[in-house]
Amino acid sequence: MGRRVGWAAAVGCYVIAAIAGMYVLADDAGLAVQVALWVVHGVLLFLGIRKFGARESSSYAALFIVVVSSLAVGVAGMAREDLTLQQRGETVVATVVGERFDPPDGRKGRHSYYTLEHEDGTGVPGPEMRTTSDLYDAGQTVTVIEDPEADLRPQTPGQADATGEVLGAAAFALAAVGSVVWMAWRGARAETATVEAVAADTARREQEERLRAALHTYQADRRGYIKMSPEEFPGLSHSRAARIAWEMGLKAEAFGNRGSWRFSEMVIEEVPHH
Structure with missing residues (x-):
């Protein structure tokens, strides 16, 4: 782990x-x-x-x-x-002097582009300011953050919030x-599942061997049955136990067991063992 x-x-x-x-x-x-x-x-x-x-x-x-x-x-x-x-920009008040839009392109949204000037008539450095909708008109003033190196578009303080x-x-x-x-x-x-599966398979095989040994050594009762408790073999089903018994020449009784497993050469009703 x-x-x-x-x-x-x-x-x-x-x-x-x-x-x-x-x-x-x-x-x-x-x-x-x-x-x-x-x-x-x-x-x-x-x-x-x-x-x-x-x-x-x-x-x-x-x-x-x-x-x-x-x-x-x-x-x-x-x-x-x-x-x-935000780090190198300067906040200025600029005036919108020009506006253009993206050409129509189906249902695709059209950006708006604005040319900005300072109050002294000089242009705001950098590419045009861009918005996702038409927010400003020519002659309107707007507070923007401009890039002194003219590499980045000017943006409003809200747009520049990262x-x-x-x-x-x-x-x-x-x-x-x-x-x-x-x-x-x-x-x-x-x-974990693989380890558990291997452990369960190992335990099942051990229980099968114990069942074979028990069927070989246990003495039958007066009615001819070899009687065992299923709790001793928690990894085996009744049908699997019947299969093992069948391989040893015995049959598993399906009638009147009262919570036990009973095996004999002759039974009233045999447990299926496919």
């Missing part, structure tokens, strides 16, 4: 490290490289999860972890821009780690 817990902790740490690594590489690595890295990540996860013992669902678990990990990276990337803007994205990324990362814990638990359950 201790080794399994240690391995689960190692795989969980690897999942977190992979999310952090892909988050760092997201801006520098191309899409093809990122896809290849996620594929390699999935293969390594599959191999690691198989060691838990729950082999039949390892591939599905690895795929799920890769998907939620990629979502965690994507949402964290969205939060990164907001956090960067709390939702951070919580979302954390939730996806937690789901990935939780899947590792779940698979480790399933593997432990499967191992």
Whole structure:
């Protein structure tokens, strides 16, 4: 159990490290490289999860972890821009001097884009401010956080709040780690079930041998029956005991046993022993 817990902790740490690594590489690595890295990540996860013992669902678990990990990276990337803007941005009051919309595309939502100027007539640095709906009109003033380096879009203080994205990324990362814990638990359950099944099979075989020995050595009563208590053989059914008796040339009585097992060469009603 201790080794399994240690391995689960190692795989969980690897999942977190992979999310952090892909988050760092997201801006520098191309899409093809990122896809290849996620594929390699999935293969390594599959191999690691198989060691838990729950082999039949390892591939599905690895795929799920890769998907939620990629979502965690994507949402964290969205939060990164907001956090960067909060850290180095400057809050200013700007005026909307231009407005445009995304072209119609079926039922897809259309973003609104706004060109902003400072009160002195200079443009707000960076790309146009973007919103998911038409919120402002030309000539309207709005408080925004601008990026002095002109890399990020200006956003209102409410838009730049990264709390939702951070919580979302954390939730996806937690789901990935939780899947590792779940698979480790399933593997432990499967191992326990296997051990119990082996122990039960061993006990059943021992009881079968004891029953054979008893049928061979016990003396019959005055009515010709060898009488035994079922409690001595808890792992055997009456039909299995009848089968063993049949192999030894005896039959199991099904009538009038009163809680006991009775065996004889001739019986009133024989217990089936398929």
